[in-house]
Amino acid sequence: MSEPFLQIIDVSKRFDNVVALNKVNLKIAKSEIFSLLGSSGCGKSTLLRIIAGFEKPDEGRILLDGKDITKLPPYVRPLNIMFQNYALFPHLNVTNNIQFGLKEEKISKEEINHRVNEILNLLELNGLEKRKINEISGGQQQRVALARCLVKKPKLLLLDEPLAALDKQLRVQTQFELVNLQYKLGITFIIVTHDQEEAMSLSDRMAIMKNGEILQVGNPVEIYEKPKDKYIANFIGTANIFNVLNKNNQIIIKELNYEVKNINYKENYFKCLIRPEKISVKKLENQSDNLNIGVVKEVAYLGSYTKYLIDVNGFEFYSFMQNSLVSDNLQIRWDDKVQISFNETSIYFFND
Amino acid sequence: MIKNFKKQNVWFVFTPYLWLVLFFFVPLALIFKISISVSEWGMPPYRDLFSLSENGLEINSTLGNYLFIFSDPFYIRSYLNSLSLALTSTVLCLLIGYPIAFYVAKSKTSIRNILLIMLIIPFWSSFLLRVYAWKVLLQGSGIINSILIHIGLISEPISMLHNHYAVILGVVYTYLPFMILPLYGYLVKFDLNLIDASNDLGAKPLNTFVKVILPLSLPGIVAGSMLVFIPVVGEYIIPEMLGGSDKLYFGKIIWDEFFVNRDWPIASALAMSGIVILVFPIIIFQLMYAKYNFRNE
Numbered sequence A: 001m002s003e004p005f006l007q008i009i010d011v012s013k014r015f016d017n018v019v020a021l022n023k024v025n026l027k028i029a030k031s032e033i034f035s036l037l038g039s040s041g042c043g044k045s046t047l048l049r050i051i052a053g054f055e056k057p058d059e060g061r062i063l064l065d066g067k068d069i070t071k072l073p074p075y076v077r078p079l080n081i082m083f084q085n086y087a088l089f090p091h092l093n094v095t096n097n098i099q100f101g102l103k104e105e106k107i108s109k110e111e112i113n114h115r116v117n118e119i120l121n122l123l124e125l126n127g128l129e130k131r132k133i134n135e136i137s138g139g140q141q142q143r144v145a146l147a148r149c150l151v152k153k154p155k156l157l158l159l160d161e162p163l164a165a166l167d168k169q170l171r172v173q174t175q176f177e178l179v180n181l182q183y184k185l186g187i188t189f190i191i192v193t194h195d196q197e198e199a200m201s202l203s204d205r206m207a208i209m210k211n212g213e214i215l216q217v218g219n220p221v222e223i224y225e226k227p228k229d230k231y232i233a234n235f236i237g238t239a240n241i242f243n244v245l246n247k248n249n250q251i252i253i254k255e256l257n258y259e260v261k262n263i264n265y266k267e268n269y270f271k272c273l274i275r276p277e278k279i280s281v282k283k284l285e286n287q288s289d290n291l292n293i294g295v296v297k298e299v300a301y302l303g304s305y306t307k308y309l310i311d312v313n314g315f316e317f318y319s320f321m322q323n324s325l326v327s328d329n330l331q332i333r334w335d336d337k338v339q340i341s342f343n344e345t346s347i348y349f350f351n352d
Numbered sequence B: 001m002i003k004n005f006k007k008q009n010v011w012f013v014f015t016p017y018l019w020l021v022l023f024f025f026v027p028l029a030l031i032f033k034i035s036i037s038v039s040e041w042g043m044p045p046y047r048d049l050f051s052l053s054e055n056g057l058e059i060n061s062t063l064g065n066y067l068f069i070f071s072d073p074f075y076i077r078s079y080l081n082s083l084s085l086a087l088t089s090t091v092l093c094l095l096i097g098y099p100i101a102f103y104v105a106k107s108k109t110s111i112r113n114i115l116l117i118m119l120i121i122p123f124w125s126s127f128l129l130r131v132y133a134w135k136v137l138l139q140g141s142g143i144i145n146s147i148l149i150h151i152g153l154i155s156e157p158i159s160m161l162h163n164h165y166a167v168i169l170g171v172v173y174t175y176l177p178f179m180i181l182p183l184y185g186y187l188v189k190f191d192l193n194l195i196d197a198s199n200d201l202g203a204k205p206l207n208t209f210v211k212v213i214l215p216l217s218l219p220g221i222v223a224g225s226m227l228v229f230i231p232v233v234g235e236y237i238i239p240e241m242l243g244g245s246d247k248l249y250f251g252k253i254i255w256d257e258f259f260v261n262r263d264w265p266i267a268s269a270l271a272m273s274g275i276v277i278l279v280f281p282i283i284i285f286q287l288m289y290a291k292y293n294f295r296n297e
Helices: A044-052 A094-103 A109-122 A138-150 A168-185 A196-202 A220-225 A230-235 A327-331 B002-035 B064-071 B073-106 B109-124 B127-138 B143-150 B164-187 B192-200 B205-233 B237-242 B250-260 B264-296
Strands: A006-015 A018-028 A033-037 A059-064 A079-082 A156-160 A188-193 A205-210 A213-218 A240-247 A250-253 A258-260 A271-274 A279-283 A292-301 A305-312 A315-322 A337-342 A348-350 B050-053 B056-059
Touching: A006 A044, A018 A044, A018 A059, A018 A213, A033 A044, A033 A196, A044 A079, A044 A156, A044 A188, A079 A138, A079 B192, A094 A109, A094 A138, A109 A138, A138 A168, A168 A196, A188 A196, A196 A220, A205 A220, A205 A230, A213 A220, A213 A230, A230 A240, A240 A315, A279 A305, A279 A315, A305 A337, B002 B264, B064 B073, B064 B264, B073 B109, B073 B164, B073 B205, B073 B250, B073 B264, B109 B164, B127 B143, B127 B164, B127 B237, B164 B205, B164 B237, B192 B205, B205 B264, B237 B250, B250 B264
Parallel strands: A033 A188, A033 A205, A079 A156, A156 A188
Antiparallel strands: A006 A018, A006 A059, A205 A213, A240 A250, A240 A271, A250 A258, A271 A348, A279 A337, A292 A305, A292 A337, A305 A315, B050 B056
16 A cells, blocks of 8 residues: 555543544545444444544544644634444535535635536535425435535545445445445545445445444455454355364364365464355255255245355355356255355354 | 215314304303493493384494594503513423423423423412412512522612513413424424434524424414414413513503403403404414415425
């Protein structure tokens, strides 16, 4: 990474003796879409509010573009935030909401009108200029909230659960629109979300947070394929986690009683992760086969793929199978015996 | 089922109107009747509107009472005094009440309830008693004078009672909760994110107040101001107990006409005029305001 654009250095924050953030360090590059992901109460929103300037950190510093902004009040910080509930001004119409921030700058009226029109076009809000906020749909409100921030040409845009208030179809569409918009404008985005799919599809990089600390930072592939611990593995997607035994240099996945000849293994790694889509199942035809045998406990047909819950010697795990690949699998029913197979390279070892 | 419900509904809707008719419009009509009657000695101290005599039906009605009060600057001045008292105390209540309401609305739920109870507790004691307490506090041998003398700030008691400042003090003290509670009602619903959003968009705290908080709490300001302004115009007890002879107020004049001069028609004409002058502009304002709000919702 080149010179970090936003640097968060040792930031801590307590509320009435409850630690919200504990020595958080982050470096975010220019023009990056960065997500802060975690369940509620993990400190992600507090971190966002500290970056915006609504909360002062107890310790630590925040550098934006090389400048220390820790002590600056929110109204002079060259960044904007889009709130989860949008926080649009109910007493103003769409245009007045969008130009609210421009009127606080010393800009000529022509310039304001020009920039407002530009942003109205960009976000396809034409025709809604005179509407009140409660006269437009949720999706339109979201775009007005975005327009109100972007019209200020911020160096950094903070988005607090930007898609949470939209229904599912609109959310997927808006995800792509957000990414396109960011690509077009080159503004650095920091997105707070609890929705792992949203984080995966939007971000260049993401940070997983828990109890006021950052557990792992990386791009979506790294986080998904190489989670640092069990918590992250379970938080992102579905995880099958097995125990690993090392018997005289024989590496054995305990629950499957399967010996791994893989070279990925390092000393003192006692757990391994195999993602469900990397485990395939096949209806058992001849008992003599050497591979592992499991019993199907649950089948969930989801259209493009099917989820199977497999039981091997009392240990349960998931297998997700693309329906396009093995149409035979549609025959698999509850309590059927199945063959389990996976590629050894898809086993990821980690240290608890 | 639905039929029954509808029957109940009719009563439900009409009970308040019945109340209004019985206890507001009927008395108002009676007062109006007296206001256009001719005054005379006796009980009641006015002549019946209609009487039968040798000449047939006689109507003893006059607009003279109204002409009389509008031709005498004494009455007009007292009404203006009351309006100015109401205006001054409404503004003062707003200036004092707004920060209090804002503070209460924005404090934590646990503290908020305690603060609200503290606001309401004075209502549990008699209104007369509370005004009388101010008399005790302000009088020459009262606590405030004693303290000031004791610490050597003054050598002789200063007269703080029986002037229109004492009246304003008493009115503001008494009516403050009527301003705070409706304001609180609006401010407690106020989305704090809007303040953050305004700050984030570059508005300094003062601009945020003027452009966001104030316009959005306007309905509360209007409601609170009405609740203070309207009753204060007719306020009688506070000027009577704390006021002096420097300013005469409308409520006291009506009282004097009724009970001292026993001129019921004049007193009634005063009361009617007061209502008409005050109520019609307020009704018009309310209608306009309701329309404006409706447009904004």
